[in-house]
Amino acid sequence: MKRALFFLGQLDSRDVEWMIRNGQKIELGIGEKLIQKGNFIDSLYIILSGQLAVCAENGDKEDIATLGSGEVVGEMSFLETRPPSVSVIAKKASTVYKISRQVVELRLSTNPDFKANFYYALALFLSNRLRKTTDQLGYGTPEEEDLIDTKILDGVAQAGSRFGQILNRFSQA
Numbered sequence: 001m002k003r004a005l006f007f008l009g010q011l012d013s014r015d016v017e018w019m020i021r022n023g024q025k026i027e028l029g030i031g032e033k034l035i036q037k038g039n040f041i042d043s044l045y046i047i048l049s050g051q052l053a054v055c056a057e058n059g060d061k062e063d064i065a066t067l068g069s070g071e072v073v074g075e076m077s078f079l080e081t082r083p084p085s086v087s088v089i090a091k092k093a094s095t096v097y098k099i100s101r102q103v104v105e106l107r108l109s110t111n112p113d114f115k116a117n118f119y120y121a122l123a124l125f126l127s128n129r130l131r132k133t134t135d136q137l138g139y140g141t142p143e144e145e146d147l148i149d150t151k152i153l154d155g156v157a158q159a160g161s162r163f164g165q166i167l168n169r170f171s172q173a
């Protein structure tokens with residue numbers, strides 16, 4: 001759950017208000033695909049509720065990862081401008097917030113504060129995901145995976161309650 005704070009927790013309230021005004025909510029039923037391996041995507045997604053699985057679709061039964069509330073999806077395509085190498089499928093009925101790449105790029109090019117917050121938020125999020133992958137490979141220390149530097153979060157409790165407010169605002173949008 002705390003992984004979710006790495007992205008949204010770094011944005012300020014103006015960024016969040018802007019996101020709410022500029023995106024849209026989408027609902028996914030069980031088994032519905034958010035992202036199809038190989039197909040370019042033109043949006044960034046934030047999971048509001050539910051559960052999605054990242055899968056290779058190469059015959060492997062096992063999912064690569066399970067994603068939940070607050071997590072960002074599609075950020076790799078966003079950063080690299082490449083088609084996704086995996087698919088993302090709803091495991092449970094899910095609500096996802098979608099914001100178009102074009103709209104994010106426009107704000108990035110006109111608002112330096114947003115740009116700094118946004119890339120820092122993505123860097124923290126991706127760093128934490130890599131830590132989790134290291135743990136999954138049998139290395140690392142899983143119990144430390146969710147430990148967060150309080151400097152980064154400006155107090156875990158504060159970040160947690162802020163995250164709740166953010167999700168609430170997105171859910172009402």
Ligand SMILES: Nc1ncnc2c1ncn2[C@@H]1O[C@@H]2COP(=O)(O)O[C@H]2[C@H]1O
Pocket residue numbers: 035041054064065072073074075076077078083084085086087088129133
């Ligand atoms: N190993 C992984 N762990 C968690 N999420 C992943 C992993 N690999 C890919 N994803 C997510 O799945 C998405 C597929 O589309 P993207 O490549 O744009 O962005 C990817 C990430 O958001």
